[in-house]
Amino acid sequence: MNDNTSMGNGASQQNHLNGQWQGQPGQQGQGQYGQYGQPQGGYQQGPPQGGWQQAPQPKKKNWFLRHKILTAILALFLIGSIASASGGGSKGSDSASSSDNSSSDSAAKSDDKKSDEKKSEKKDEEKKDEGDKLPAVGTPVRDGKFEFTITKVERGKTTAGSNEFLQETAQGEYTYVYVTVKNIGDRAQMMSESDQKAFSSTGQQFSTDTSASLALDGDNDFFLTDINPGNQAKGILVFDAPKGTKLTQIELHDSFLSGGVKASL
Template identity: 50%
Template sequence: MNNEQRPGTPQPQPNQWHGQQPPAYGQGGGLPPAPPYVNQPKQKNWFMRHKVLTGIGALLLVGGIGSALGGGNKGTDAASDTSTSSTSVGESGASAPAQAASSNKAKETKQEKKDPGLNTPVRDGKFEFTVTKVQTGVKTVGDQYLNQQAQGQYVLISVTVKNIGDKPQTMFDSNQKLTDAQGRQFSPDSGAAIYMKNNDIWMKEINPGNTLSGTLVYDMPADAKPVKLELHDSMFSGGTTVSLTK
């Protein structure tokens, strides 16, 4: 009677897992234990993970903006220059080189008008010069026995020189420069000047208050036209100019 179960008492169930695996997760069995918690590092964004590429991209962007700005300025300047140049040509009717040449010619003409002409005393340093005559196209200087022939033509310039200083001063013809219509400059032919009679002006000392007259001799091309004479009391002086066309 002791082994008999009382009515209403639940009957013990045999171990249903004996010799069997527990049912898989999700099939009515118990939940498996949760894995231990691991603190996962936060994922960085793309720019932080690619710092080199980000830096290069930034440089390219800045460079592109700078080039765009620079190119715009250059184009504006070029257009401005072109516009200015076109305006200048359109208004004057001539290019810049032509205007410069015209300006230089005008200055030369103005200078020639200011330069004194023949028979007008001019001064440089201790000397007062007066050009009295110009003779061109001379082939030979000297006499029938002692003479010299020109390579092109001799241009003879008669000059009077007065010492207006207080000390002796030597007149050298080599300091006197002749210019032709083409702007070429010529030095005197002192060797030819020696053959001219009573011509000491090529190298002569002049005392204070005294006056010396003579002829400057220049060997120039046959087609050259003398236009002005630059006179100096010494090789270091500033000089004075006389127009030979007046």
């Protein structure tokens, strides 16, 4: 009897322990996990309080990121179009600049031409004024040991000399310049016709035609003739110039080293 009582007491204690720690099915108590655990009788079924939460959806990429190859092609196309437009504009600008430069060059050349023409006209006027100021025909002029006097000028001659075997024919036309030369020095001096020069109204320079001068035979005393101090000699200086060319000045020298003196024709 004592044994049964002991066994009954043991069972009650065991049940008390089980009820304290594990609890009975269907009852809410501390259970296996104590006051922090779930209700006795196991886990509750069903969704958690507040309902199920839907998982977040991944963000969609934009069109350009999803089509990288097409995006790269479009980018290259746009870059090429911009470069082409820029190049065309540059060419147009270059063409305009080239046209402006050409116009400027043409205007500059035209101005230079006009300037040259004005200078030429001014030069001709100066020469004309100079010719007007030069000693006229019949006025003595001096250079070195010689005093020269132009006594007459004949133009438009086509031949020189009366002897048909010695006669000379002009390439253009002859201008005869009759000159008297006097030695004003203190020693003999030879008059050389090859040292004399004539000029046209445009400034062209002409030398004497020695062959034509020799063809004039007795009318010319200048060929290899020394003129003594105080004496004088007469002769004709012959210049061959194109037809229509008027010789307006003559430059006379007592030798090829002298400075010369000018006179009007």
